[in-house]
Amino acid sequence: MECMNRRKRTLLxxxxxxxxxxTKPLARALHKWVVLGGPAGSAALRNWAQRELRGYDRVDLRAALPTHRLVVATRR
Structure with a gap:
């Protein structure tokens, strides 16, 4: 058990x-967050990191996108 905890701390x-x-690609960190989400029991972390890596679902794009990804524009 201690070895697993040490591994998680090292990965974090x-x-x-x-x-x-x-100088390091962001994808490298995102892959690690996917891995960390498992032992941490965080499906939300895993899902977010996977969506950032692979893109967001087009079916319900507005619901799937985090607010920091939304671009607000006004009509003239």
Missing amino acids: AQTEQDVLED
């Missing part, structure tokens, strides 16, 4: 480092 530290380094 690596993910944090990946995000902070501009």
Whole structure:
């Protein structure tokens, strides 16, 4: 059990480092978040990271997109 906890802490530290380094692709961190979501029991984290990697569902795009992905425009 301790080995698993250490592995999760190490993966979390690596993910944090990946995000902070501009030279590393964001996809690398997103893949790690998918992995971290499993042991953390967070389906929301896994789903979000998978959608960021693969794109959002076109069927219900407005409901699936997080608010930071929405672009608000006005008509003239």
